Amino acid sequence: MFGLPTFPKLLIIAAIIAAVWYFMRRGQVARREQESGREQSGSAAKPGARPQKPIEDMVQCKSCGAYFPAKSSCSCGHSGN
Ligand SMILES: [Zn+2]
Numbered sequence: 535m536f537g538l539p540t541f542p543k544l545l546i547i548a549a550i551i552a553a554v555w556y557f558m559r560r561g562q563v564a565r566r567e568q569e570s571g572r573e574q575s576g577s578a579a580k581p582g583a584r585p586q587k588p589i590e591d592m593v594q595c596k597s598c599g600a601y602f603p604a605k606s607s608c609s610c611g612h613s614g615n
Pocket residue numbers: 595596597598599600608609610611612
């Protein structure tokens with residue numbers, strides 16, 4: 535049984551090694567594709583890439599001195615304009 539390997543035995547061993555190598559390579563490629571896909575979706579979903587809220591012009595209330603958006607009025611009721 536464990537004598538000199540015959541040609542058919544070598545052929546079977548070579549086929550098994552080739553099959554294992556092939557499936558390992560396939561697994562690596564699939565993993566790489568998953569990682570690259572994750573990277574792409576991750577960069578798209580980056581919190582820093584989110585468009586920031588436009589900064590509103592703040593004006594100081596002449597009545598109470600508090601700052602409020604120029605388009606709205608102060609909480610004390612005093613209007614910016
Ligand atoms: Zn005010």
